[in-house]
Amino acid sequence: MKQPSLIFLTGFSGSGKSTIGPLLANSLGYDFMDLDHEIEVAAGKSINRIFAEDGEEAFRRMEFDTLEQVVEKKELVVSLGGGLLQNNSCFSLIISRGTLVYLQSNPEVLVKRLMHKTDRPLMKGANGERLTQEEIEQKILAMLAEREPRYKSAQIIVESDNKRIGATVEELTRKIERYIRRAEQKQRDNAMKKK
DSSP states (O other): OOOTTEEEEEOSTTSSHHHHHHHHHHHHTOEEEEHHHHHHHHHTSOHHHHHHHHOHHHHHHHHHHHHHHHTTOOSEEEEOOTTGGGSHHHHHHHHHHSEEEEEEOOHHHHHHHHTTOSSOGGGBOTTSOBOOHHHHHHHHHHHHHHHHHHHTTOSEEEEOSSSOHHHHHHHHHHHHHHHHHHHHHHHHHHHHHHO
16 A cells, blocks of 8 residues: 655755755654665665675675565655666665655766765776776666666655755755645545445
8 A cells, every 4th residue: 555654865976865855754743764874774784885795796686685574664764775666676666665756966966975975886997996987977877767767756856956955954954844744635535435
């Protein structure tokens, strides 16, 4: 059953999910969970190490297994890994069970935010080497082109650049509360029709 109060935050790495997620959860009176952190705890190692030692496929399996447990909850804001929606099974689970929110950032802002990050496996070369700014730009543009259609299937989309974090959280809170009220009313209407 769809649980509108199960909020999934998606967006490219560096779009602000980990910063905005806990503040949004607090604003809504929900709990917060970072899915990547849950996977790290379960695996007993960092995402970087999972990618290096077990490969991306193993990581994607762990991602789905963790997500299957999460969709049983409610009143929870979940920050998703940037590539999770590319997994068809994960995408179907999220769309059928919760509310998807896309934090949209433009590529130039993402490049600035990710340039000096060392904890993002997909921002490294094939042998784990650091990429140049130009290589990072090209990689972000290519990955965004691939992921954007799934990101844009979100029920709620908010631009997260060039605004105070507080303003983004306020806008998200308003949109989510409105969306949940409408979804709950729809559920009540459907239940009445069945009687």
